[in-house]
Amino acid sequence: MSLPGSGDGPRVSDTGERALIERIRRRLPPAPSALLVGVGDDAAVAAPDRGALQVLTTDALVEGVHFDRRFSSPADIGYKALAVNISDVASMGGAARFALLSLILPPDTLVAHVDGLLDGLMELASASRVALVGGNITRSPGPLIVDVTVVGSVKPRKILKRDGAKPGDALYVTGQLGAAAAGLEWLRAASRDEPAEAERLARPDDPGLAACVERHCRPEPRARLGALLGRNRAASACMDLSDGLADAVSQIACASGAGAAIDPALLPLHGGARAWFAAAGRDPVGACVAGGDDYELLFTVPRRARGRLRAVIREARGVPVTRIGEVTAGRSIGLLRDGTLEPLPAGFVHF
């Protein structure tokens, strides 16, 4: 990993926008048959899936806000910029199809770093069968920004919204919680403030911690599970955990005009995250529930759809799915501890 402006080789200011676009165009895999006009014209032209609706989402990663070039390699940043958008499409029950990449680059950005960004983005694009169809490159007088738009598709009546949860529905979450937040905390502590303290709390070669750092740098969008939940109509509401579980539970409950009770004993805390927060003297449940960037899915399942959920879990081989609580009548939201509802901690705040 290198710092901004460090390292050798040509910069984007030496290369120019046109040459950069051509450089990207040359490394794209063969276009899918649905793509009629790709990178290099005023806009891309693509055929939508037959009988499907368009799913449209955009999400930007901003240097100094969402990533730190000391912790994330260019490939990590490119990977994550696409991952967070694929996650949004999955949380609607859709399948991502096409991506537009808007790069806003400081002039001293190394061309090798742009290549790295594309390496990471293309790695996930090809694993997810998403085609990079266009975008834009311009100069930044400030931070490096990677702004990605993804267009996906979803069949009518298979859309997963936030507002469909009903009292009595069970709350489920994929994967494990808190890893991305713990990974970022360790990176910050080790690199800046108190490296000795960071090492006392967790050794850099600890596999649990390494998994947390990996989750921060390369979140795994639950693309297949989201699409299956939509297709099988197993979920009544769904969203992704970009800003943490506590935030997602509140969002689904508020949008659905309902409450939610989470059983803290059921929460699938990540082992490495639990160890990190405990060593730091903090409540692992609270920290894992508040921590953002996990990009797991939170969804609600009506009693009558539990059989369909079992089918989804079988098809989405290997993705852990855990029941963590229930949608309730009324508007209270919290962790159910010894019969009392404790308020949820706050999630990630963008300003």
Added chain:
Amino acid sequence: MSLPGSGDGPRVSDTGERALIERIRRRLPPAPSALLVGVGDDAAVAAPDRGALQVLTTDALVEGVHFDRRFSSPADIGYKALAVNISDVASMGGAARFALLSLILPPDTLVAHVDGLLDGLMELASASRVALVGGNITRSPGPLIVDVTVVGSVKPRKILKRDGAKPGDALYVTGQLGAAAAGLEWLRAASRDEPAEAERLARPDDPGLAACVERHCRPEPRARLGALLGRNRAASACMDLSDGLADAVSQIACASGAGAAIDPALLPLHGGARAWFAAAGRDPVGACVAGGDDYELLFTVPRRARGRLRAVIREARGVPVTRIGEVTAGRSIGLLRDGTLEPLPAGFVHF
């Protein structure tokens, strides 16, 4: 107009992302029937036009690169951020349908300025029948950035690409050239370097100059004419003049494997721009041909399609269309002066 950080009232850092999104959501007009899920969920869901292909494009306006808050009001910036994307869709022969708005805002941005941005964007969106369906808001540790993605539609076999021009096709341009570049030059001269010199060259109340400034701040995308050119199959190639006429001629010629000869006497130079560049002692043709940001359309018309072009011009009431030259065999590109081909000046460079 106010400077960044100046003025009174709440800042986006006081308001927060959620409240800003809610503020935007509340002022949206009723959603078109094609929009099934709009602002406020993980992604938008929209029905594509029946039998149509998707046109996908994204373009960012970056403070200090594409706009200066001393010259452009927040409403101008919002208007232009959408206009440049509608122009890209029009240049493919498509019609813009949906927009995603990615705002990257310094924390001290006034909420009133975000309102202004939306005013300008919504004004053009409603005039162009484009629905704002989603987006993203995040903090910027540097400049204010407005990154817009537009999804449009185009019928199969009606797509206008850059690479379809053939030797013998006539070259046409809409509107007038050079106004945006002249307007920006005057604004820069008057505000910063030499206000007296700026006033000597052009009085601020000169209507020609005012039109130039207006064109810089609020370019008019040729949405209707582009869609008509595609629908009637009148053009063999098309692109917009984001980086100037000289650049667009080169792009179409290169993509089509052809050359181009422009007759400088035919070029529709903007009167205000011609006066400004002449007063500044520069060649008006060269300056108007190199100047970017006009967002007119350059297109090529085969001889057999001239009747169809006349029909398009009649339908696109009031948009000037001027024949400026011809696509040629070979690869030479230039201005034909006294039988010699002079090279075209260079266009806007992004790094």
